[in-house]
Amino acid sequence: MADEIQIEEMLEYIWILDENNDKADSTRMNDKFGKEPTDGYLKAMVEQKLINLRDSNITFTESGKQRAYRWLFKGNGRAEVN
Numbered sequence: 001m002a003d004e005i006q007i008e009e010m011l012e013y014i015w016i017l018d019e020n021n022d023k024a025d026s027t028r029m030n031d032k033f034g035k036e037p038t039d040g041y042l043k044a045m046v047e048q049k050l051i052n053l054r055d056s057n058i059t060f061t062e063s064g065k066q067r068a069y070r071w072l073f074k075g076n077g078r079a080e081v082n
Contacts, residue, residue, distance in 0.1 A: 010041055011068040024058040
């Protein structure tokens with residue numbers, strides 16, 4: 001099972017990109033989190049129906065957006081882009 005904290009942090013990053021009108025894609029995720037771990041986590045997030053991954057573009061599913069919101073606004077997330 002994928003590390004849930006890492007998934008939350010990746011969801012947070014996708015949220016921030018979306019809020020800044022930037023596109024989330026696998027290249028950006030690889031640059032931020034590293035290619036090898038990112039590939040596994042993206043696969044896990046697709047399997048958990050948290051994101052849609054088409055080509056390299058990443059979009060939230062409704063449940064993924066809700067989970068990111070809870071992470072960011074209920075005390076755990078940082079809501080900053082590094």
